[in-house]
Amino acid sequence: MGFNWKVAGCAGVLSLGVALSSSIASAAEIYIPNLSYRTGPFAATGIPLMNGQRDYVEMLNARDGGVGGAKLIFDECETGYNTNKGVECYEKTKSKAVVTQPWSTGITLQVLPRTNVDKIPILAPGYGFSPMADGEVFAWAFNPPISYWDGASMILNYISDGDLSSLNGKKVALLHLDHPFGKEPIPLIEKLAEENGFEFLPIPVGLKEMQNQSAQWLQIRRERPDFVIMWGWGAMNAGAITEAVKTRYPMDQFVGVWWSGYDGDLKLVGEKGKGYKSISWNVPGSYPVMDDIKTHVVDAGNSLLDSPEDMNSVFYQRGIVISMILVEGIKAAQEKFGTPEINAEQLRWGLENLNITDEVLADLGMAGMTVPFSTSCTNHTGHGGGWMLEWNGTEFVQVSDKLMPDRAVIEPLEKAKAAEYAESNAPWPDRSALPCE
Amino acid sequence: MIFRTAGQFKTSYEADQALFPIKQDFYLVLGVLLLAYVVFPLTASEFAFKALLVPVLIYSLAALGLNILTGYCGQLSLGTAAFMGVGAYATYKFMSIFPEMNIFVAIFLSGFFSAAVGVAFGLPSLRIKGFYLAIATLAAQFFLVWLFEKWAWLYNYNASGAIEVSTSSVFGITVTGPTALPIVQYYCVLIVVTLVTWFAINLTRGRYGRMWKATRDMDIAAELVGIKLITAKLTAFAVSSYIVGIAGGLLVFFWKGAAEPNLFDIPLSFQILFIAIIGGLGSILGNYLGAILIVALPVVLNLLPNALGIPIDSATLEHLNVMIVGALIIAFLILEPHGLARFYAIIREKLILWPFPY
Structure with a gap:
């Protein structure tokens, strides 16, 4: 068997x-x-x-x-x-x-x-x-x-070299997605603008016009803001960066939030995007x-x-x-x-x-x-700060020491x-x- | 055999015009109602309520509203989502101004707001037709969504720009807000949908329904036989927007719990138009069949590989899903261009004759 x-x-x-x-x-x-x-x-x-x-x-x-x-x-x-x-x-x-x-x-x-x-x-x-x-x-x-308010505060601290009163009389534009996410920093920047005497100019970009921002950049050209802060997401970033290159807006006055610092968007313009900055919490x-x-x-x-x-x-x-x-x-x-x-x-x-x-x-x-x-019971964000990254033509590199937000202003808000x-x-x-x- | 009509004699005009000319239809409807009111609530999981049953009902209701305008009266509209938005924002304002108000009263009242807006945007229909009217309603779509974004009073100056649903209860039972039980919300939606469907069936079979159909089939002929086009078209806009507005209120308050303005943007309008077209224009049943195909089928398809134990990553699954649903839509439209409702009607006719076709 x-x-x-x-x-x-x-x-x-x-x-x-x-x-x-x-x-x-x-x-x-x-x-x-x-x-x-x-x-x-x-x-x-x-x-x-x-x-x-x-x-x-x-x-x-x-x-x-x-x-x-x-x-x-x-x-x-x-x-x-x-x-x-x-x-x-x-x-x-x-x-x-x-x-x-x-x-x-x-x-x-x-x-x-x-x-x-x-x-x-x-x-x-x-x-x-x-x-x-x-x-x-x-x-x-x-x-x-x-948080986004921390980010807005850090960007303003960076462009004013840590002294917001130096922005007095200047004009800061916020190119933002016209959506809850994009409107997020507005209350904080409005408050800081009032306290420090700089002019704040929100420029909304509708969800449908993300890829065609000629109207918004025409406005930027006319108003000549000293700085443009960008609160963009998805296709809006690439649209804004190509428009900025086209209108020859000085890239070193153009700063984005961390979601606007995607390599792929900058690779589209390469060398011409040199000087564009984005705040980030990772390097x-x-x-x-x-x-x-x-x-x-x-x-x-x-x-x-x-x-x-x-x-x-x-x-x-x-x-x-x-x-x-x-x-x-x-x-x-x-x-x-x-x-x-x-x-x-x-x-x-x-x-x-x-x-x-x-x-x-x-x-x-x-x-x-x-x-x-x-983090703690009262603090679910941590507010760890971040660094400024700059596009050098081929990649993002760190260009600042650690930046911290003005918690005293943000916390009551x-x-x-x-x-x-x-x-x-x-x-x-x-x-x-x-x-x- | 199943649909045997032998022995069912009609001895009066009333019987001939009845809602259910054949007894079997009546039993079928009874069976569906039994399923919806007893079997589903007893068997469904929380996921089934939230992802399948409630959305199908709400989308069917919105498609029903659109069907009255487009299917019965022949006026093409691309602004459905915006009218839903009017209903949702009106309900939200009612509930925040009068927090004690019964949510159902608020929803049925806010239907009047969307009806009024619908009539206002329906006025061009008196002069323009077809694609040109579609463009006019497209204007409503863009304008209203823009208004939802810009008019901060509408969303109570919320920092997020979105509307949020607070908790409310009816007769001591929590019906909206995060603590409401899914089964309670399902019943609320189901009752509203049943009532509106019953109302719509009777309306479309009655004097107004005939007026609309006459206008749809040939407006000059309708005018010649004494139908006032202005009343026919504007009532269709009013009734349609009213139902669509109710659907919008239900969408936010009984399903989503929060809504951003761009929820009511054009993709939603298209989705509802597709439900109406694939379900069958000029039919009530079609809206439900269309919603099952467009809303429920993708959800079920998403669950399948997991249930069968096929490992597939979720992005690929999503792509597959879109392809399958798209292919099915095309297949159904080739098979029966008049929609699923017509498909069902043919099956029913064949069943009545079966097994002895002439």
Whole structure:
């Protein structure tokens, strides 16, 4: 009687399957979804950011087997920056997710009230709206390391060499997307303009005219502002930069917010864009962490990047910083609650008690890549500051020391607007259920 | 066999003109209502409520509004989303000025605002027709969205420029805001949609419906038989915008919870026009079938690979999804250019004759 190979084979496969599934079930896992936008009108800027976020997490999984003994399950739900899809993705992911990363302002606004009820923290690094910094009101929302108002204040500090009164009598234009995101810095700049006696000129760019800004640049040519600050996103940035080159606006007087500093937009004009600046909370370069990502993810063929050169782009590296912030939150929560498999409420605590110092960054192989900051119960942003980057014709380079926002001016505004939001969304839950520790 | 009409005799004109000339139709509607009112609420998950059922109902309602104007009265409109916006902003203003107001009263009242705006933008229809009218309604689309952005009073001078929904309750049950249960919101939307559909069916079968259809088929002939075009066209604009406005209020208050002005921009108008066209112009049922195809199908397709265990990254899935839905739309339109409702009507006729076709 011969040995029954078929039966043996089946038994082997079965036992292997059982072993595999049981090992999967026993390992701790943390599910971190990302509401990505690799399609749609903003895909060009979305893809590098999403790639960076994904690759950092994949690197940790490959190099350390996850974080604190828990494997990270990074999942993308495609929204195409569309708010309807955002609702769908939020509902789809929320039962397992420890965090929601909504990406678009519209989705953030829709999701924000619901996160209080569903008890899921929102992580919106460098976006979301500025009053979210007030942790007393927005217990579940986080926008580290700096808010838009911080950014506006830092840009003004830079162009005035740290002395806002030197802007007296000058004219500052704000070329902005005519959308909640673009209008964000207006209340702060208006206030500073009044206090320091400079003229403030907001120039809106409608969503439909992003790619054709001739009217706006005609106005800039006529008004001759001393500085143009840009609050743009997606196709608007490339449109503005090409128009600026066409109208020969001096590039060294043209400064963008961090979402307006995408390499791809500047590559279109190359040398002619020399001198264009953008504030940023990450500096592109070669850091030890980038080498790890190259070995464990990109060279291993697990990255979605088109070519390894894209690893140097500002936005790809910013995606890495964003995932780093999330993972540090997870680590803090794991330490505090003594379990590898944390839940959403524990992660909320972790994000509220982030302490990313220079030493932590050095340990992560990211010294100098982003700004050190710490969050607390009252401060959900951290206000870590940033650097000015300048386009040198081929890439963005750091041209300033660390800039800091004028918190004394911004803080009362944040408090007032946060209270206003809570009032218009009444009854807004207070923090009595989430005491500060 | 299923649709056997043997033994169903009509002995009066009333019976011949009844809403359900065949008993089987009545049972079918009863079955659908049973499904919507009992089976779905018992079985649906929170995701199904939020991503499938509620949006399908709201989009169907908006398409129904547009269908009255375009399908029944023959006036092409590209401003549907803007009229939805008027309804949504009016509801928002009502609720912020009178916080104690019943949300349903607010929604039904704000329908009158969008009706008024609709009539105002419908005035050019008295002189222009077809594509030229479409351009005039396109002007409404651009102007109103611009107004939603610029007129800060409309959004209570919010820093975000968006409208946000506060919590409100009816008879002690929370119906809007983040704490409202999805099942409650579903029932609210379902009841409103049922009522408006019933109203629309009767209206389109009655005197006004006939007036609109006559205007649509040939306006000069309609005028010759004594139909006042001005009343016919403007009532169609008013009723259509009223329903569309209600749909806008429901969209923001019972589904999204917050809205930016550009939500009401032209892509939404097109989406609703597509629902009406693919569902079938000049039919009530078509709006529901169209909404299922355009709103629900992509959501279901998105879930499929995961449920079947096929690993696919979500951006590729999105591209595939757009391609599949696009191909289906074209396929349906080639198969039956008059829309899904006509498709259903043909099936029904065949079933009545089956198994003995002449």
